[in-house]
Amino acid sequence: GAVVSQHPSRVICKSGTSVKIECRSLDFQATTMFWYRQFPKQSLMLMATSNEGSKATYEQGVEKDKFLINHASLTLSTLTVTSAHPEDSSFYICSARARTSGSVTDTQYFGPGTRLTVL
């Protein structure tokens, strides 16, 4: 149980294009999903917190107009990198918190990640 998928696993795009990454909780409902960015040999940096049916909460320094997040259902959140540039190249990872008590002690389950390369 508690499987989170991401699609695509790898994407290469040209500078200026937009890329959409999907995050799905396959066998549980997730009221809250999180989007992280990870640079090589570094820890995960939280970009935003996404609650189903409401606007995402972005971390300081993350441009909300560049990284559009939509949490349309209890099993799906999407991250769209708009007008991507080479500096946006990174490993993007989502996580989902199961809809149990909705507490901060609930475990976050992570997707396998999406490798974005912007040429």
Next chain:
Amino acid sequence: AQSVAQPEDQVNVAEGNPLTVKCTYSVSGNPYLFWYVQYPNRGLQFLLKYITGDNLVKGSYGFEAEFNKSQTSFHLKKPSALVSDSALYFCARTGGGNKLTFGTGTQLKVEL
């Protein structure tokens, strides 16, 4: 601010020997502590967590961790390491909010 520290960038251990990956946490709020493992080009896999109760927490793949309040530590341990345990390990915490705060990660290398 709530934080966790992983003082070792890399830990090397021989297969069959016990392993320890260290983690300390800041004394701020209620520390809810987690361990995750990441294999190359993959997301994070949940290993175990401490919320309350028994200080010794048992998790997946034979791993365990001990919550030590006096030393503010939550070290990850396994009695007998396997080569397949080689991966990047992250300690993390929540407490008082939604966010997971991660340590910088420790690369575990298990050699034959």
